[in-house]
Amino acid sequence: MLKLRLKRNGRKRQPSYRLVVIESTSRRDGRPVDEVGYYNPITKESYFNKEKIIKWLNIGVQPTETVSHLLKRTNLLQSS
Template sequence: MLKIRLRRMGRRKRPFYRVVVSEATSPRDGRFVEEIGIYDPLTEPETVRIDVERALYWLEHGAQPTETARSLLRKAGVLKAYHERRKARKAEVQGTQG
């Protein structure tokens, strides 16, 4: 199963994170499929940059975000766009059936 999660980078006591899509069984800082964003908690305000189109692509293909990644996706507006797409697709399917 694919997960959207954080990969720790940076040096000791100065972390920043990359938001990546990786296999659930791979180590935290190990192999990943694609990098879709960054998160720097130490800047003021904290930096969150996510490639919305790629994040939506992976969510639609079944990638499950971890709790922390989910909160970052929510801040970036990705989850709202994902739910709107699902809602529109569901309405489209309902319209063609009935």
């Protein structure tokens, strides 16, 4: 099963994350199927490729809880 989740980048105590589509059984920093954006929690900077995210969600990829919260903030995912 594929998941839409965060992959950690950056130095120690200065994290930044890439938003990736990855197999749910692989490790957090494993090889992704596709990279669809990034998020920096320190500067609150983010970029999400809307076309790719919508395409993967329509295929059936499940976002993690944190990713779904980020997508709801940018109005890519409907609040329920």
